[in-house]
Amino acid sequence: MKKRNTGYVYCISALLLFIALTHIPLGAFCQTKPAAAAPDLPRTNLKVTEEHKDKDGNIIRTIQFNKGATRYTETQLIKIAPNLHLQFNADTLNKDSVLIVVYKSHYVVEVYYRRKKIREYKAVFGPKPLLDKSMEGDRCTPEGWFTIKTKNAASKYNKFLGLNYPNDSTIARFNTMKASGALPKTAKPGGNVGIHGIWKRGDDLIEKGVCWTDGCIAIKNKDVDELYTFVGIGTRVFIKK
Secondary structure, eight states: OOOOOOHHHHHHHHHHHHHHHOOOGGGGGOOOOOOOOOOOOOOEEEEEEEEETTTTSSSEEEEEEEETEEEEEEEEEOOTTTTTTTOOGGGGGGGGEEEEEEGGTEEEEEETTTTTEEEEEEEEESTTTTTTOSSSOOOOOOEEEEEEEEEEEEEEEEEEEEEEEEEEHHHHHHHHHTTSSSSSTTTOOOOEEEEOOOSSTTHHHHHTTOOSSSOOEEEEEEHHHHHHHOOOOTEEEEEOO
């Protein structure tokens, strides 16, 4: 009969007794290094599913979006400044004091005059609204600082406010991505990006948050009619996620 290893049994018993007396969890002796947290994935396929105003006139907006293969729902509170409904004489506005801020994750175009927000318009973008434009044909809206370069009052999308895209900063980013191999060798930066309206009786798509453009910023026709009067050539535009 094989002799039992009493020394081994004694060591194990002593270890278990030590753990019990000192209240050290058994798992503390066999812990492994925790896995690194997964990187934050970009939001894609955003859609506004519901929107209403609260008693103070603020907008309560529900959006849905994908992160990887998971679909999420998020409710946002968008506070409305008290001067958003004030009337302005566009002829007396100093166009150099107007700033347009496009907030892609909130689906809005905000208009500031002398650092005070005076208007907020619902907007939609391309199918991947939170991705920065990298090249021609990706249907993404560029991010960063731009200016109004052209104004077209007879666009097929009502009115068109063309941006100075590509500008120096976007060209530099494009060249870096292309040199690193992140973009195809045949890639081009693209152009003809701007803020415009929509076809007649198409406002419902913007109301529902349907992103359909090729990378431009689309707002309702009545809104682009008003915005067109506020801005001039050289008006600054800041686009962010």
